Amino acid sequence: MSRSRSFALAFATLLAASAPAAAQLLPLGRAAMPAEIAAWDIDVRPDGQGLPAGKGSVKDGERLFLEQCAACHGEFGEGAGRWPPVAGGRGSLKSENPEKTPGSYWPFASTIFDYVRRAMPFGNAQSLGPDDVYAITAFLLFMTDVVGEDFVLSNANFASVKLPNADGFRDDDRETAEKQFWGREPCMKDCKTEVKVLGHARALDVTPGEKKGPKVD
Amino acid sequence: MGSEDRKLRLGRRGFLGAAASVLAAAGARADAPDPAITEVQEWARVLGDGVATRPYGKPSQFEKHVVRRDVEWLTASRESSVSFTPLHELDGIITPNGLCFERHHAGIAEIGPQKHRLMVHGLVERPMVFTMAELRRFPGRTNRIYFLECAANSGMEWRGAQLNGCQFTHGMVHNVMYTGLPLKALLDHCGVRTNGKWLLVEGGDASLMTRSIPLDKAMKDCMVAWAMNGEALRPEQGYPLRLLVPGWEGNMWIKWLRRIEIGDQPWHQREETSKYTDLLADGRARRFTWIMDAKSVVTSPSPQAPPAAKGPNVLSGLAWSGRGTIKRVDVTLDGGRNWRPARIDGPVLPLSLVRFYAEFDWSGQELLIQSRAIDETGYVQPTKGELRQVRGVNSIYHNNGIQTWLVRADGQTENVEIS
Structure with missing residues (x-):
């Protein structure tokens, strides 16, 4: 039998074998083990699903914050240099310089816990244990006047913590709120009588490559 | 060359700080034969590099200015920052792999494909782990060209003209042909339960980047891709595996994709609450503004x-x-x-x-x-x-x-x- 013929036959056999297997699972991938899922599944939802057992106090959180976080976020959470502030900013959302901190903007405390646990400290992520993350979260909540200085945050009382701006969001409504952007027949000729230049990028002069841009703090 | 032309070139050179233009230096006179033609040029006389002296070809030495650039004052560190596609130097619709803008949250993770795993779990019949080799053996491989735009593209321009160059004002977009699998194939393989409505997708870099994605979108046209423009993903773009969420904001296109969890609600992760929400004038914000408008x-x-x-x-x-x-x-x-x-x-x-x-x-x-x-x-x-x-x-x-x-x-x- 020629090589190509034997290949064709083998292929046909394979096809025949797999044809009725539409409902059957292809032998690709393997079962994820519970220990593997536990190692990677560290996400936490606003309803508390995913929180590990543990607790941490504002007091411990302050110590940890000074050790692990203050170099970038500032001793009072005000943010050092261009690093983001994590405290303050309340009442700033309508202003010219909104400051989006957990206290001023973030809707859910679970996001603080989840994010610190997965991504902080910057450059040494996933080095904090659950109790450390509870403590740092508690301290951030204290800094933003959501809890008192004696507060101890735990998986048991987590759901009771509400952030001030929880109701400050609505789902994408562009298709209704901006429906004027659809279906217009745009003007093509003599659309304006006068055109004025209102602003120049050069007035700010922050483009790299021309001159060094200013440091914005 | 007319004086007007020369002025233009000087203007451009001064503006960009770029190397002197070959033409400007040649200074050819309109009434004299062009030495670029009448003189035997070096490259027309001697031999050039042989084959395989450039095993992975690079752009011409005269194209060194065509590079991604960043805006130093924009972010606190280069590990959590952005560099911009040089749109002004490109043509056609495909962005070369090495020029696709970068946005990293914890630098570029360098992950060997042998050590990379993709886990699918949560509200599925069969929680599973896949290797890169197994993903390549899945039926239904597909090729698609999609743009990827960062939601913050042109974000510096809200208050007025700020940056001089489309690289900086619009360079957080690229367009690439991807090769990979429809995400639906993997989800069907694992069997999404009827109460499964949302995905949490997660990257394997030091930011463990996460986003919530509605199941409908995942089943409609999302893909997991391992190749761009015919070759393996670049590390900057998530090698060995990234998620594609066509038409939706770039932050959702998780790089170094390692985990997909199915759930019944969104997770409200940091990148969909404190970031990538659109603060309006009244102090309230829109969330889940995933689609990139025209x-x-x-x-x-x-x-x-x-x-x-x-x-x-x-x-x-x-x-x-x-x-x-x-x-x-x-x-x-x-x-x-x-x-x-x-x-x-x-x-x-x-x-x-x-x-x-x-x-x-x-x-x-x-x-x-x-x-x-x-x-x-x-x-x-x-x-x-x-x-x-x-x-x-x-x-x-x-x-x-x-x-x-x-x-x-x-x-x-x-x-x-x-x-």
Whole structure:
């Protein structure tokens, strides 16, 4: 039998074998083990699903914050240099310089816990244990006047913590709120009588490559 | 070369700080034969490099200026920052792999494919782990061209013209042909339970980047991809595996994709609450604004690519829409008094960049150049003023307003805002 013929036959056999297997699972991938899922599944939802057992106090959180976080976020959470502030900013959302901190903007405390646990400290992520993350979260909540200085945050009382701006969001409504952007027949000729230049990028002069841009703090 | 031409070139050189132009240095006179022709050139006499001296080919030594650039003052560190695609130097619709803009949250993870795993778990019948080799053995491999735009593209321009160059104002977009699997194939393989409505997708870098994605979108057109433009993903783009979420904001296209969890609610992760939400003038914010609305930009002339000379010129640009296919692009040279449809050339695909051109003759008058995209849903790209009217100036994200370039009589080109 020629090589190509034997290949064709083998292929046909394979096809025949797999044809009725539409409902059957292809032998690709393997079962994820519970220990593997536990190692990677560290996400936490606003309803508390995913929180590990543990607790941490504002007091411990302050110590940890000074050790692990203050170099970038500032001793009072005000943010050092261009690093983001994590405290303050309340009442700033309508202003010219909104400051989006957990206290001023973030809707859910679970996001603080989840994010610190997965991504902080910057450059040494996933080095904090659950109790450390509870403590740092508690301290951030204290800094933003959501809890008192004696507060101890735990998986048991987590759901009771509400952030001030929880109701400050609505789902994408562009298709209704901006429906004027659809279906217009745009003007093509003599659309304006006068055109004025209102602003120049050069007035700010922050483009790299021309001159060094200013440091914005 | 006329004096006007020389002035233009000098202007461009001074503006960019780029190397002296070969033509300007040659100084050929119109009435004398061109030494570029009459003299035997070095490259026409001696042998060049042989094969395989450049086992992975690079651009010409004369294209060294075509690179991604960053804006130093924008972010606190380069590990959590962005570099911009040099749109003004590119043509067609495909972005070369090495020039695709970068946005990292914890630097570039270097992950060996042997050690990479993709886990699917949560509300599925069969929680599973896949290796890269297994993903490549799945039936149904597919190739698709999609744009990827960061939601913060043009985000620095909300309060007015700020950065001089489409690389900086619009360079957080790229367009690539991906190879991979429909995400649906993997989800069906694992058996999503009927109460499964949302996905949490997670990257394997030191930010463990996460986003919530509705199941409908995942089943409709999301993909897991391991190749871009025919070769393996670049590390900057998530090697060995990234998620594609066509038409939706780039932050959701998780790089170094390692985990997909199915759940019944969104997770409200950091990147969908404190970031990638659009703060409006009334102090409230829109969330889950995933779709990238229709947008366009003229890439030439633009501040980094001013017109080379008077006379015939080619205006060129890009348009795209996260809601489908671009139907038309209009351009104006007089600040919107009069418009004409541009000529779209090359593939016109849904959720992909399209390339447009408009030939024009420049007599040296001041130009105010704009482009306006219209997509298949009838959405017409708004002016920046119209956007500000509904959103204010604090949104950061989703600025798809019409861009204006001012071309001065001396050829210098600038980012401006007009009435």
